[in-house]
Amino acid sequence: MNTTHHQNKLIVIIGSGLAAYTLIREYRKLNAEQAITVITQESGDFYSKPMLSTAFASKKDAQQLISSSAAKMMEQLNIQIHSHSKVLKIDGSDQSLSFQSADGKEHVLQYSKLVLALGADQIQIDLAGDGADQVMTVNDLQDYAIFRERIGQKKKLVILGAGLIGCEFANDLSLGGYHVEVVDLADQVLGRLLPRAMADELQAKLSALGVLWHLGTSAKTVSRVGDGFEVGLSNGNVLQADCVLSAIGLRPRTELAKRAGIKTERGIVVNRQLETSIQGIYSLGDCAEVEGHVLPYVMPIMQAARTLASILAGHDSALIYPAMPVMIKTPALPLVVSPPASGSEGSWTIKQEENGIEGLFYSPQAQLLGFALAGSATAQRATLTKLLPNILGE
Ligand SMILES: Cc1cc2nc3c(=O)[nH]c(=O)nc-3n(C[C@H](O)[C@H](O)[C@H](O)COP(=O)(O)OP(=O)(O)OC[C@H]3O[C@@H](n4cnc5c(N)ncnc54)[C@H](O)[C@@H]3O)c2cc1C
Structure with missing residues (x-):
């Protein structure tokens, strides 16, 4: 009623x-x-x-x-x-x-x-197999509670997606003692946010924690095997997992x-x-x-x-978006990124520092349009942000 x-x-x-x-x-x-x-x-x-x-x-x-x-x-x-x-x-x-x-x-x-x-919802990719409906996403507190309970004492985890959320989970779970493998169709991690050199550095730092990578391929099937799963990849490889976590986008x-x-x-x-x-x-x-x-x-x-x-509250106001860098919470290699607007013309200039990397994206007219900073270079965040154009101006 x-x-x-x-x-x-x-x-x-x-x-x-x-x-x-x-x-x-x-x-x-x-x-x-x-x-x-x-x-x-x-x-x-x-x-x-x-x-x-x-x-x-x-x-x-x-x-x-x-x-x-x-x-x-x-x-x-x-x-x-x-x-x-x-x-x-x-x-x-x-x-x-x-x-x-x-x-x-x-x-x-x-x-x-x-x-x-x-x-937003986490995007689910189409997967075949009798374990496909057991693929998890973690997008709110309840998901997190279920994920923690499911993973319990288990050890092996396959993460679908090497974007921001996938890489953060890979870092966190490997620090938490899990054996982590990451699958992504792109041939580099954080493909939408990082220039190649920095992506490679992040991948290397996460590999040093024990993360294994399957890039340039995608998951096709998830099948139940005993208490766990087998994840079939399009390149023919088959991964063993206690739990499969999907983090391929929102x-x-x-x-x-x-x-x-x-x-x-x-x-x-x-x-x-x-x-x-x-x-x-x-x-x-x-x-x-x-x-x-x-x-x-x-x-x-x-x-x-x-x-x-x-x-x-009845006032006149209009939304402005200044440049708003995002911190990527991968302690293996702390990162701050403010990617150029999609489709921007220009190129990355990469400067290697002793304990960090500075990536600057310039337009053909030498205007700074975006940046990616790793390790010690993250200290430049505030100075560089001031030089970036607004995303939505006055
Ligand atoms: C793992 C993870 C890590 C992240 N890390 C960062 C970070 O480091 N830095 C950063 O800037 N951003 C980060 N983000 C993104 C950031 O957390 C989100 O942008 C933000 O939390 C979204 O808030 P929201 O209120 O828009 O959506 P949500 O928090 O998803 O809230 C949506 C609400 O709508 C409710 N709802 C939806 N439909 C209905 C309905 N029909 N009826 C009733 N209620 C409904 C839901 O119950 C929920 O309460 C991260 C996101 C994730 C998932």
């Missing part, structure tokens, strides 16, 4: 990740009273998602990654949270949505402003918006005011796309949250 909730003026936020909670924190600096309701499929406990790929080595379980419980968030931020609840449908024409609460009941809620902070969650008639491309399309194609419905975080940019990282979320908080 449907229960309908009416409230005169209510901001509803779907999601309880970094985007949702940062937005609320910023908004509360401007308005302490406005009623806010959060609906989330998660518990609503606040945790730092980037720690999911560094928590094994520090022996942290899922509970230890929670910095503030849902109850505390409700009290601190003066909000209501419907946890373990899934939004099923949005109707922009009468400003309502329906959601299923933890007890299975369906509810209808009226909103005056709605924010979609839905995040896909913004756009389905709910699409069904509501909201414009989507790669992500949910928003303007510089973070408003979607339907008035009064906004979006930010890993699910959103601003002028062609989908940036699933912490810094862009901070920028977007400040802008949207200001808009929701």
